[in-house]
Amino acid sequence: MQMAWFKRRKKKLDDTSLKYGVGLVTYTNPTGQIAEQFKTVRTNIQFSSVGRDLKSILFTSSEPSEGKSTVSNNMAVTWADQGTKVILVDADLRRPTVHKSFSVSNRAGLTNYLSGNLQLTDIIQPTIIDNLDVISSGPIPPNPAELLGSERIKTLIKELEGQYDLIVFDAPPVNTVTDSQLLAAQVDGTILVVPQGIADKNGVRRAKQLLETVHANILGAIMNRVTAQKSEGYYGGSYYGGNYGGYYGTEGK
Numbered sequence: 619m620q621m622a623w624f625k626r627r628k629k630k631l632d633d634t635s636l637k638y639g640v641g642l643v644t645y646t647n648p649t650g651q652i653a654e655q656f657k658t659v660r661t662n663i664q665f666s667s668v669g670r671d672l673k674s675i676l677f678t679s680s681e682p683s684e685g686k687s688t689v690s691n692n693m694a695v696t697w698a699d700q701g702t703k704v705i706l707v708d709a710d711l712r713r714p715t716v717h718k719s720f721s722v723s724n725r726a727g728l729t730n731y732l733s734g735n736l737q738l739t740d741i742i743q744p745t746i747i748d749n750l751d752v753i754s755s756g757p758i759p760p761n762p763a764e765l766l767g768s769e770r771i772k773t774l775i776k777e778l779e780g781q782y783d784l785i786v787f788d789a790p791p792v793n794t795v796t797d798s799q800l801l802a803a804q805v806d807g808t809i810l811v812v813p814q815g816i817a818d819k820n821g822v823r824r825a826k827q828l829l830e831t832v833h834a835n836i837l838g839a840i841m842n843r844v845t846a847q848k849s850e851g852y853y854g855g856s857y858y859g860g861n862y863g864g865y866y867g868t869e870g871k
């Protein structure tokens with residue numbers, strides 16, 4: 619007899635962004651409804667950190683394929699639009715997409731810097747967007763956690779802080795690998811991307827706990843893939859719109 623749990627197959631990952639990059643709707647349609655939602659999130663993040671200098675932000679989620687790259691990359695564009703000098707760093711050394719999304723080379727990137735082979739000037743690449751530069755992942759190494767946990771990451775952040783107003787890290791998921799925990803301990807703030815109706819509640823709770831273990835400064839969560847009906851429940855009728863939901867602080871939750 620076959621037990622039900624034998625039948626359960628592992629959820630297939632959506633690899634579209636891995637192949638083609640994420641949709642930069644904030645660039646292609648900067649006055650549209652979705653771009654407006656990203657602006658709202660930008661404002662809310664600003665409010666959540668009043669009085670604290672926020673120079674580096676990490677975007678992560680509990681599991682793979684939940685929208686970290688889509689949200690972090692579009693947020694980077696939204697900050698750059700405002701005149702903030704932004705550097706977007708692809709710290710997802712296992713499933714990198716930034717080079718695809720911004721059509722830049724990935725011959726040299728973060729891994730080359732962290733392993734001590736290249737300098738910052740060798741890995742920073744401009745994009746078609748004003749005020750936005752990127753650092754791609756670089757060649758995928760056999761030891762991502764070791765690289766991201768090295769002292770070089772602190773040097774990188776310090777160096778970038780000298781040149782940019784804001785560093786945005788697109789990171790791997792928290793529950794599957796330790797990479798994001800290592801990074802979260804080094805940045806000023808961490809944001810969890812939570813796909814509504816898709817993310818498992820316990821998984822999100824676990825991610826929050828793992829981040830708290832390393833004393834990460836969790837700024838809040840961004841609800842991704844929020845439908846109109848669902849967001850009404852969250853915002854008491856005030857509809858923040860389409861796919862990208864609002865942003866809420868995690869304090870006390």
Ligand SMILES: Nc1ncnc2c1ncn2[C@@H]1O[C@H](COP(=O)(O)OP(=O)(O)OP(=O)(O)O)[C@@H](O)[C@H]1O
Nearest residue numbers: 632634635682683684685686687688713842843861
């Ligand atoms: N709000 C949204 N509406 C529709 N599609 C979305 C939304 N957010 C993400 N997606 C799609 O879901 C897929 C995964 O998104 P994305 O690559 O941003 O996730 P990720 O968390 O960075 O994944 P990975 O773990 O591979 O790094 C992509 O194909 C992306 O286009």
Ligand SMILES: [Mg+2]
Nearest residue numbers: 686687710715
């Ligand atoms: Mg990604």
